[in-house]
Every structure is written in C-alpha cells, then in structure tokens.
Amino acid sequence: MSLKVIQPGLSTSIQDLGRPGYFHLGIPIGGAMDRFALRVANMLVGNPEGAAGLEVVFMGPEIVFEKDALVAVTGADLPAKVDGKPQEGWTAFEVKAGQTLKFDFLKSGARAYIAISGGIDTPPALGSRSTYPIGALGGIEGRNVQAGDVIPLGEAEMIEPGLNVPKELRRLPDNPxxxxxxxxxxxxxxxxxxxxxxxxxxxxxxxxxxxxxxxxxxxxxxxxxxxxxxxxxxxxxxxxxxxxxxxxxxxxxxxxxxxxxxxxxxxxxxxxxxxxxxxxxxxxxxxxxxxxxxxxxxxxxxxxxxxxxxxxxxxxxxxxxxx
Amino acid sequence: MTQVLSPVPGTFYTQSAPGEPLYKQPGDAVAAGDTVGLIEVMKTFIDVKAETSGTFKSYLIDDGAAIGAGAPLAEIED
The missing domain is CATH 2.40.100.10 (Cyclophilin-like)
Known part of the structure; x- marks a missing residue:
C-alpha cells in the first residue's frame, strides 16, 4: 500500500532523523533539517518519532493515496488540502484511498514535514531512510522524489484523527x-x-x-x-x-x-x-x-x-x- | 485580469539572462504554459509559467527583486 506522486514540488525528499555514526567516513548525518517538526508530525499520526516522512521545501507536492491514512503537516505553514478541502497544520487529518493531497502557496517558514500513518517504508541505507542525493543514499534510489514515484508505506496502527499541537508548542524563527x-x-x-x-x-x-x-x-x-x-x-x-x-x-x-x-x-x-x-x-x-x-x-x-x-x-x- | 503568482520564494527575473529580451512585453499574446519569468532559489532556476491564456499586461515585480511565495509577479488580461 502506497502513495503515488503526481507532482513532486521543488525539492521533496524522504527523511527520517538521519544516519549518525558515519561522519568520520565523510557520510553526513542527514535527516530532517527541522527535526522537531518531523518528530511532532510523526507523533500526531501515531508513528514512532523517527519514522520516515516527506521533507517539502517551499512548494508542496501533489500525492494520491492508495489507502486510507492519517496525515499531519508540521514545520512551515504550507496549507494542505485533501481533494480541495483545506486542512489545519500541526493537526492529524484523514486521507481516504483515492483522495489527493495538495498544497497552497507557502505562508511562512521554508520546510514542511508530512507524516503518514505507518511511515514511509523504503529500504533503509546504513540504518536510515533519509535521502542523501549527493551520495545517492536512502530515499528512492538515493534521489529526491519524482513525479510517478510510488512510495511504500509501513503497517499503521490507526489512531483517531484530530490530535493537534497548540501554537505555544510549535517553533518557527522570529523575523529577524x-x-x-x-x-x-x-x-x-x-x-x-x-x-x-x-x-x-x-x-x-x-x-x-x-x-x-x-x-x-x-x-x-x-x-x-x-x-x-x-x-x-x-x-x-x-x-x-x-x-x-x-x-x-x-x-x-x-x-x-x-x-x-x-x-x-x-x-x-x-x-x-x-x-x-x-x-x-x-x-x-x-x-x-x-x-x-x-x-x-x-x-x-x-x-x-x-x-x-x-x-x-x-x-x-x-x-x-x-x- | 489574472495575476501570475510566484510558486516559491527567491529572486525574480524578467529575462532568461542579463542582456536577453524580456520573456513578455506588454501586448504580447500569452498561451497557458508559456514561460513569463524565472526564479532563482537554492542554486536552482525555476521557470514561471502562465496558467491562463490572454494578453500580457505588465510585470508587477522588478527584475532581480526578492520575492516571497505567492507574490504577484505579472498580470495577464483574459
């Protein structure tokens, strides 16, 4: 059971919390650039905090779900829509099989994290699913997500939708x-x-x-x-x-x-x-x-x-x- | 009137390279899918495409200006 990528966005990659332990060999730690946001997204959908999700930069992807799932989008304010219906950020919502997840223009921040119940289940490389394109490690064939990709999902323990993280427990940079x-x-x-x-x-x-x-x-x-x-x-x-x-x-x-x-x-x-x-x-x-x-x-x-x-x-x- | 909005934050260009002609001049015909601008971000250049057809009216942002996601870049008369 999986996700089908219709449009990838600008630079969308599969990331978990990274692969520490190989930096002395020149292989970077990798993983989500905003680790807090990825952890929270996973918590909202009932995943282990270090499950792999999608790191989306500036511009959201378009994804069709092939099974029912619980989804949460954290980090940047990148408004999600399921079959056109707006969804709250930092909140778990349902996507049914056959429905499409899309995004409006970025409102603030730079990277949104999409967690899906069950987590992304691509094969780990050196203990992590994080994508490191320069070294062609992790993710799908070691590269960013492309149109036409089919992203496998793990078995989910479905929890109820609607879990939410209040504003005071979110973190975005001030300006300046x-x-x-x-x-x-x-x-x-x-x-x-x-x-x-x-x-x-x-x-x-x-x-x-x-x-x-x-x-x-x-x-x-x-x-x-x-x-x-x-x-x-x-x-x-x-x-x-x-x-x-x-x-x-x-x-x-x-x-x-x-x-x-x-x-x-x-x-x-x-x-x-x-x-x-x-x-x-x-x-x-x-x-x-x-x-x-x-x-x-x-x-x-x-x-x-x-x-x-x-x-x-x-x-x-x-x-x-x-x- | 339709506005072309920026899909990403970055730096906006009205021509493909310095010295090259503008992508569109006022009065030019625009077909959906035509490139009307260029955005540089994260060592990448992204073409900005018109989503509607019509007549190009004007750029709303100067060449080389900083923009945010969703910023109106140009206007097309339907």
Missing part, C-alpha cells in the same frame, strides 16, 4: 531570526574588530541555502590576524590546514559570506570555522527562507547547554500534551 553561536577553535584567527562585527552586522539568507549549508550575506568582510600560513594551508587567510567540520559549524570562505553547515554537509576541509550554531537553533535554520534577515548572537557553553535542555523540555511537553 536570531541564531546563537558558540565561538570555536579558530575564533582567534579573527581580529577583535571582526569578532565584534560578525555579531553586530545585519545578515540575510542568501539564495545558496540548502540541505548542505546555509549561506548568509550582507555583513562586512572579516579581517584575519596576520600570520605566515602554515604548511598545507592555502594562501587565503581563511584557509587552515584541513580540519574536521561539525554539524552547525560556520565557515567563511575568503572571509566574505558565512556558510552554516547543515545535515548533508561535508565532514572536513580547509576553511577555518569561526564557531558553530548551537544545536538548539539548527532546526530554525531549516525554516529560513532566502532574504530573511538574521542576527547572530554570541553565547557561551552554559547558555548553549541550557538551550539544548529547553528544547528537550519542549519536546517532552509535546509528548505530554499528545498523551
């Missing part, structure tokens, strides 16, 4: 969005003026923003502390001898446009990274549209850990609310 940054190993490479300027400047999301990384523009070029470049580092002051990149790390090639590495990013390379976006704010990046204004705010480890703990509490509150 605030992203908290923990300075990292190469922070000392920047001059004090550049260190300050990075946080004072107004940035916007660039058009080059996807699952690998989010680029930002509009701030002043960063100045580096002068040094004789070490052996193996390139001549550009933003180069280092190759190092590891973490999820969330911020590289600034040429000192010009910061790039935050996201779920499908490379695991290492020769750009200095000034620090990392704290884990609690990574989901928010997945909801940023191009041209969105952004401020980076400096935090210490204590605040980063407190924020992580707050996010866990929010997830626990959703679990409690949904019983």
């Amino acid at each position: 969005a605030e992203l908290r940054v923990l300075p990292g190993l190469y922070w000392h490479r920047l001059t004090p003026a550049a260190q300050e300027g990075f946080f004072d400047d107004d940035w916007t999301v660039a058009l080059e923003a996807d699952r690998m990384g989010y680029r930002f523009k509009g701030g002043k070029p960063l100045e580096f502390v002068g040094r004789e470049q070490p052996f193996g580092a390139g001549a550009d002051p933003s180069n280092i001898v190759d190092g590891c990149y973490s999820y969330g790390s911020i590289q600034v090639p040429g000192g010009l446009e910061p790039i935050v590495l996201h779920r499908d990013a490379v695991s290492g390379g020769g750009y200095f990274t000034l620090g990392a976006i704290i884990s609690a704010d990574m989901d928010l990046i997945g909801q940023l549209q191009p041209h969105t204004p952004v401020k980076f705010r400096k935090v210490g480890m204590d605040e980063a850990l407190k924020a992580r703990s707050d996010r866990k509490k929010m997830l626990a509150a959703v679990r409690a609310h949904l019983g």
Whole structure:
C-alpha cells in the first residue's frame, strides 16, 4: 500500500532523523533539517518519532493515496488540502484511498514535514531512510522524489484523527531570526574588530541555502590576524590546514559570506570555522527562507547547554500534551 | 485580469539572462504554459509559467527583486 506522486514540488525528499555514526567516513548525518517538526508530525499520526516522512521545501507536492491514512503537516505553514478541502497544520487529518493531497502557496517558514500513518517504508541505507542525493543514499534510489514515484508505506496502527499541537508548542524563527553561536577553535584567527562585527552586522539568507549549508550575506568582510600560513594551508587567510567540520559549524570562505553547515554537509576541509550554531537553533535554520534577515548572537557553553535542555523540555511537553 | 503568482520564494527575473529580451512585453499574446519569468532559489532556476491564456499586461515585480511565495509577479488580461 502506497502513495503515488503526481507532482513532486521543488525539492521533496524522504527523511527520517538521519544516519549518525558515519561522519568520520565523510557520510553526513542527514535527516530532517527541522527535526522537531518531523518528530511532532510523526507523533500526531501515531508513528514512532523517527519514522520516515516527506521533507517539502517551499512548494508542496501533489500525492494520491492508495489507502486510507492519517496525515499531519508540521514545520512551515504550507496549507494542505485533501481533494480541495483545506486542512489545519500541526493537526492529524484523514486521507481516504483515492483522495489527493495538495498544497497552497507557502505562508511562512521554508520546510514542511508530512507524516503518514505507518511511515514511509523504503529500504533503509546504513540504518536510515533519509535521502542523501549527493551520495545517492536512502530515499528512492538515493534521489529526491519524482513525479510517478510510488512510495511504500509501513503497517499503521490507526489512531483517531484530530490530535493537534497548540501554537505555544510549535517553533518557527522570529523575523529577524536570531541564531546563537558558540565561538570555536579558530575564533582567534579573527581580529577583535571582526569578532565584534560578525555579531553586530545585519545578515540575510542568501539564495545558496540548502540541505548542505546555509549561506548568509550582507555583513562586512572579516579581517584575519596576520600570520605566515602554515604548511598545507592555502594562501587565503581563511584557509587552515584541513580540519574536521561539525554539524552547525560556520565557515567563511575568503572571509566574505558565512556558510552554516547543515545535515548533508561535508565532514572536513580547509576553511577555518569561526564557531558553530548551537544545536538548539539548527532546526530554525531549516525554516529560513532566502532574504530573511538574521542576527547572530554570541553565547557561551552554559547558555548553549541550557538551550539544548529547553528544547528537550519542549519536546517532552509535546509528548505530554499528545498523551 | 489574472495575476501570475510566484510558486516559491527567491529572486525574480524578467529575462532568461542579463542582456536577453524580456520573456513578455506588454501586448504580447500569452498561451497557458508559456514561460513569463524565472526564479532563482537554492542554486536552482525555476521557470514561471502562465496558467491562463490572454494578453500580457505588465510585470508587477522588478527584475532581480526578492520575492516571497505567492507574490504577484505579472498580470495577464483574459
């Protein structure tokens, strides 16, 4: 029993919570860019939180259901319609066999998550169904969803429709969005003026923003502390001898446009990274549209850990609310 | 009058490349499915197609401007 894809949207992919454990081999963690939204969508339809769903970017797909299912759409405000009838976001609704799920224009956010009761049941690759197109792993043949695809579903334990997550338990970025940054190993490479300027400047999301990384523009070029470049580092002051990149790390090639590495990013390379976006704010990046204004705010480890703990509490509150 | 709406957020272009002619000029005939604009987002270029036929009236957005999903891009007289 399955879903039939009539139109795929712009960039719709099958994602679960990812495949941690292979980053040292250069295989990224992958998985939903807004993990909170995917978890909540799954909870609403009675799935395990890590079941595979669809990550939809900016533009919704058109899907025909071949069996009755419970569906929830979370994350971005991308209004769903079943045979033309509008459905609430962050709420479980029924789709009957033969009915079509379509979407209106995106209202806010960037990525919507569609969970379907039973979850998507494509074959896992390295322990995950998440699609990693560059490595041709997961999903359907390692690629994004295409028109004509038939997406298999798992066996569902049907629960009642109508479960809903109230607004205070949803999370979307503010405008301007605030992203908290923990300075990292190469922070000392920047001059004090550049260190300050990075946080004072107004940035916007660039058009080059996807699952690998989010680029930002509009701030002043960063100045580096002068040094004789070490052996193996390139001549550009933003180069280092190759190092590891973490999820969330911020590289600034040429000192010009910061790039935050996201779920499908490379695991290492020769750009200095000034620090990392704290884990609690990574989901928010997945909801940023191009041209969105952004401020980076400096935090210490204590605040980063407190924020992580707050996010866990929010997830626990959703679990409690949904019983 | 029918408005052509943007399916995605991004940057809107009224021509296929700098120096190329506009996709449509006021008064041009438009057939459903004709490309009337281009949107750049996520390292991808997406053609904006007319969903109705008629006569092209005008662009509502400047070439190279930032747009949100659902933004009116152009007008077609039925």
